[in-house]
Each structure stands twice: as structure tokens, then as C-alpha cells.
Amino acid sequence: MTTSLTRARLACLCTALSLLTGCSLLSKIRGEANSDRTTAAPATTTAKAAAKPPIDARPRAAAATAASIKHDPLSDGIALYDAGDYNGAIKRLASAHEIWSGDKATKTTALKYMAFSYCVTGRRVLCKRQFDKALKLDPSFDLAQGEKGHPLWGPVFDKAKKRK
Structure with missing residues (x-):
């Protein structure tokens, strides 16, 4: 039984690590600096460091929402996604008239980030639906190469691409 628990913990740790790695790869691919982001703590933390409360991204995401309403909605949605406010990103991207009346590249980028947000929040059907829409709009x-291998949306995208 102890071995089973250890294996389960190891599997959870590996999954979390791969998710964090996938997210950091996205920012490198897009060429963003990580200076204003919080980074994950190393796997071996001291008891004192572990006792500190986690930094909550919600206030920053809420501030980003309030401050960015008059800015480019695509950039706003991506910023909300980057801040970890996946539902906020979906709402911002889905409700922006400027995006859906814009060019094909803007629409497919918005659909991609909506798909990512749905996948990260466990809504795989909606994730696939966004990929389907993007592929219908632009076959x-x-x-990007770093996005394809992500453990959450990579397989969903592959499935949508095969059905095209």
C-alpha cells in the first residue's frame, strides 16, 4: 500500500511538473520576458519556505481586467490566460466584438487561447470545439512546436486535426 501511495504521489508530481514546463515553454516561444511572473519553487523547499502562503494571481488578474478593458481585447485575453485567470480569458476573448470582426489570424489566436483555457480547466469537449472552429476557419x-507537446491540449488538438 505504501508503494502505491508513493507511485501515486510521484505521478502527481510528474504531471504538475510537465504542466509547469509546458506553460513556461509557451512564454519562451512567444518571446515574453518572465520578469513580472512568479516562478515555481524548487522541488526541495525548506519547511520555512513551505509555510509561506502562496502568491495569489487573482488580484493581479482582476487588476489586469480592470486596467485593460480599453486595450486590445486579444492581448487582454492572453494576459488573463498568462496570469492564470482562465475563465476571465475565455470571457474576455469570447465577448470581444473587435476579435470576431477582425482578421482570420486574430480569430484563430483567440480560439487557440480559449481552447488552452478550456483544456487547463478540464473542459476537454469545449477545448476541442475551439480547435475545431479554428481549423474550420483556417484549415x-x-x-507552435512547443504547444503541440503539451499534455493537456496536445492530444485534443491532434484529435481535432485528424477529424478535419
């Missing part, structure tokens, strides 16, 4: 739509 040559594809993810």
Missing part, C-alpha cells in the same frame, strides 16, 4: 491552422 492550415497549427500549433
Whole structure:
């Protein structure tokens, strides 16, 4: 039984690590600096460091929402996604008239980030639906190399791409 628990913990740790790695790869691909982001603590933390409360991204995301309403909605949605406010990103991207009346590249980028947000929040059907819409809009739509291997949305995108 102890071995089973250890294996389960190890599996959870590996999954969390791969998710964090996938997210950091996205920012590197897009060429963003990580200076204003919080980074994950190393796996071996001291008891004192572990006792500190986690930094909550919600106030920053709420501030980003309030401050960015008059800015480019696509950038706002991506900023909310980057801040970890996935539902906020979905709402901002889905409700922005400027995005849906814009060019094909803007629409597919919005659909991609909505798909990512749905996948990260466990809504795989909605994630796939966004990828389907992007592929219908632009049959040559594809993810960047670093995005394709993500453990959550990579398989969903592959499935949508095969059905195209």
C-alpha cells in the first residue's frame, strides 16, 4: 500500500511538473520576458519556505481586467490566460466584438487561447470545439512546436486535426 501511495504521489508530481514546463515553454516561444511572473519553487523547499502562503494571481488578474478593458481585447485575453485567470480569458476573448470582426489570424489566436483555457480547466469537449472552429476557419491552422507537446491540449488538438 505504501508503494502505491508513493507511485501515486510521484505521478502527481510528474504531471504538475510537465504542466509547469509546458506553460513556461509557451512564454519562451512567444518571446515574453518572465520578469513580472512568479516562478515555481524548487522541488526541495525548506519547511520555512513551505509555510509561506502562496502568491495569489487573482488580484493581479482582476487588476489586469480592470486596467485593460480599453486595450486590445486579444492581448487582454492572453494576459488573463498568462496570469492564470482562465475563465476571465475565455470571457474576455469570447465577448470581444473587435476579435470576431477582425482578421482570420486574430480569430484563430483567440480560439487557440480559449481552447488552452478550456483544456487547463478540464473542459476537454469545449477545448476541442475551439480547435475545431479554428481549423474550420483556417484549415492550415497549427500549433507552435512547443504547444503541440503539451499534455493537456496536445492530444485534443491532434484529435481535432485528424477529424478535419
